[in-house]
Amino acid sequence: MRAVVCVPGGTELAELPDPVPAPDGVVVAVDACGLCGSDVHMVEHGRAVPGQVLGHEFAGRIVAVGRDAGRWRIGQPVAVNPLGGCGSCQPCRRQLPFRCQALPNLGLTAPGAYAEYVAVPQAQLVALPAEVEPEVGAHAEPLAVALRAVRLGRPVPGEPALVYGVGSIGLNVIMALRLAGAGTIVAVGRSAGRRAAAEALGADVVLDSRVTPPAEYAAEHGLAFGTAYECSAAVGALAETVAVLAPGGVAVQVALNSAPESLDARGLVGRGLTVVGSCAFDADDYAQAVGHLLAGRIDGAALVSERVALAEVPETLVRLRRPGDLVRVLVRP
Ligand SMILES: [Zn+2]
Ligand SMILES: [Zn+2]
CATH class of the missing domain: 3.90.180.10 (Medium-chain alcohol dehydrogenases, catalytic domain)
Structure with a gap:
């Protein structure tokens, strides 16, 4: 072969x-x-x-x-x-x-x-x-990664959510958040084409982080995110993500960073935040992903x-x- x-x-x-x-x-x-x-x-x-x-x-x-x-x-x-x-x-x-x-x-x-x-x-x-068509099944793996991440982020229906990074995983996270009933979804990305894709797939607001940092947008619009997903691996993105969480909020690190990231741990206690890493998926996440694709929900x-x-x-x-x-x-x- x-x-x-x-x-x-x-x-x-x-x-x-x-x-x-x-x-x-x-x-x-x-x-x-x-x-x-x-x-x-x-x-x-x-x-x-x-x-x-x-x-x-x-x-x-x-x-x-x-x-x-x-x-x-x-x-x-x-x-x-x-x-x-x-x-x-x-x-x-x-x-x-x-x-x-x-x-x-x-x-x-x-x-x-x-x-x-x-x-x-x-x-x-x-x-x-x-x-x-078997091709449908080829989308299950990245969707399973997103379903696991969104589950760990414990989104509350109606609450705003942040997705930092709009590559394949970030875009799958946006679709999974829509399915989970998230409120306003704010996505952050650099590539114009991928930002357009984020909007088409269900993000309500799509920011270019070089123009509008998420903290600035959140402050202007009185948004506090109950759940946030770092899918970019950009330097400093996790800290930016954690900074815009509401009290009790959950930040999920999905992207694999190539260097250590630093985080001010004081807010974790003072604001009751959770930061969690999401590693791949298990057989249940995968089977759920196939189910969503076959049912046309994604x-x-x-x-x-x-x-x-x-x-x-x-x-x-x-x-x-x-x-x-x-x-x-x-x-x-
Ligand atoms: Zn992969
Ligand atoms: Zn084993």
């Missing part, structure tokens, strides 16, 4: 042996896979192991079924939860399968979906209805800026280092 493999300094198209299903797994022909910012960073900073196949936001159709996976059918469309998990270790019991050491994660520690085919354990499959396709072929993945991963107005790019192997 054709696959995009990591090589020193980047990625390249290669020919690999077709995967075979494990006894309790299947092989999925990849219909669509999102090109994730975390993959862009891994390649850019040389953290990917040479030969590794990345890609973890995917869905497709089953093309081979293992001996003990007989309830799955060839041709069946499925969304794939890339995160395994033993279900019994301490991280798994705390709903953090991302930290489970027992099972590989597809596209991270096991071959992923920048490829024609992927071997998938059956426990990581979510069935899609036969009539559904339109994942609204985020897609481009669809590319497998051979275009190496140059697209380079292009996404400066994403500009691009929101989400899908590869259709």
Whole structure:
């Protein structure tokens, strides 16, 4: 099969042996896979192991079924939860399968979906209805990240919410907040195209932080945010986010910072604030995401800026280092 493999300094198209299903797994022909910012960073900073196949936001159709996976059918469309998990270790019991050491994660520690085919354990499959285009399922992974983050932020219906950063995750958080019944949603972003997307997807106010800092806007309009999401990884953004919380408010750090951030801890006690990190998602978050997409409560396709072929993945991963107005790019192997 054709696959995009990591090589020193980047990625390249290669020919690999077709995967075979494990006894309790299947092989999925990849219909669509999102090109994730975390993959862009891994390649850019040389953290990917040479030969590794990345890609973890995917869905497709089953093309081979293992001996003990007989309830799955060839041709069946499925969304794939890339995160395994033993279900019994301490991280798994705390709903953090991302930290489970027992099972590989597809596209991270096991071959992923920048490829024609992927071997998938059956426990990581979510069935899609036969009539559904499998691409729908490729939106479930970033939406699951957003659903987890919004749950941890404990939004109160009708209360204002702040979303700092409008990349793929920030935009998914906006959609999840709308679904949760948040009041005024204020989004903060730099790229004009992504700010427009934030507005189209449900943000009531979209600020350019270089022109209007959120604290200035909040003071002018008497807004105090009950819940706020830092999705930008910009230096100082967490402190800005915490500063505009209402008493008792919750700030959720969703973006992965590349350097330490400092925070004035006095407000945490004085104003009764909560600051929490949101790490990936678990199988329930993922299944909920698929449910929202299938029911049409969330339109994942609204985020897609481009669809590319497998051979275009190496140059697209380079292009996404400066994403500009691009929101989400899908590869259709
Ligand atoms: Zn991702
Ligand atoms: Zn585990």
